[in-house]
Amino acid sequence: MRRQPPRLCSALPTAWHSVAASASERFSSHRISSVMKRFFRTPKGILTLILTALALIASPHEGFQRVMPELLSAIAAAGVLDLVILRVRHGGWEFPSGAVLTAMIVAMVLTPYGAWWVPAVTSAVAVASKYVLRYRAANIFNPAALVLAYHAFSSGESWWGALPELPLWGVAVLSALGIFMADRVNKLPAVVAFLFAYYALFTLMAFIGDPQPVAEIFRSPDLQAALYFAFFML
Structure with missing residues (x-):
């Protein structure tokens, strides 16, 4: 009678492949987790988290069904391009x-x-512009600011991500996150200088001309828009 090989020996290759696959999966998951942790410690990663937080805070007031399709379509279009x-x-x-x-x-x-x-088309144009309008390895203009300057004259801008619909605590949240981000990338002096010059100029205009239109600059949503621009787009 022919002798049957031990079952243990026949099971070893299967067990080995199972262990190897499990180890490979754990290594891959660990690597992805490590890459994500490193990214979210960088300035771009931190800004991504801050903008996500602002979007989530603002969305209930603007309506998730309105802001999310535009936000996701913009990210998809710009990201794929x-x-x-x-x-x-x-x-x-x-x-x-x-x-x-x-x-x-x-x-x-x-x-x-x-x-x-x-927003999808605008974001795609902004991404394309940073490869066209360049000097050596640097962008000449902030891509987002460049295309939004055009939209300021052609379509509506609400700056909903700056939390203009929220009460005073919204300004506090925006300012706290903005100061943290500006300090992290060593741009806090530039932000302070811009805001000082911006509001000093409009204050001077109020004394020279009609103060009523100028007063709007110090109110919502213009106040939040100026802070958002200074902290995240300057």
Whole structure:
């Protein structure tokens, strides 16, 4: 009678593959987690978290059904475009963190009452502009600020991401997050200088001309818009 091989020996390859697959999965998960932790410690990662927090705080007041389609479409359009451009330029896949931030800023400034595709197209144009309008390795203009300057004259901007619909505590939250971000990237002196010059100029205009229109600059939503611009777009 032919002798049967021990079952233990036949089970070893299967067990080994199972252990190897489990170890590989754990290593992959650990690597992804490590990469994400490193990213969210960078200035871009921190700004992504801050903008996400502001969007979540503002969304209930503006309506999730209005802001989320525009926000997600903008991120998708800008992210995919930049992903392809980075692939062509660098020969490898890279996370388009800059495009995501640009899209979030654009979507959080434009009115949520327009067509959902407007922030998407605007964000894509902003991403494309940073590869066209360059001097050596640096952008000449902030991509988001550049395209929003055009929209300021052609369509509505509500700056809903700056929390203009919230009471005074919204300004406190915006200021606290903005100061933290500006300090983290060593731009706090520039932010203070900009805000001082901005409000000093309008104060001077109030003394020279009619103070009534100028007074709007110190109220919502213009106040929040100025803070948002200074902290996150300057």
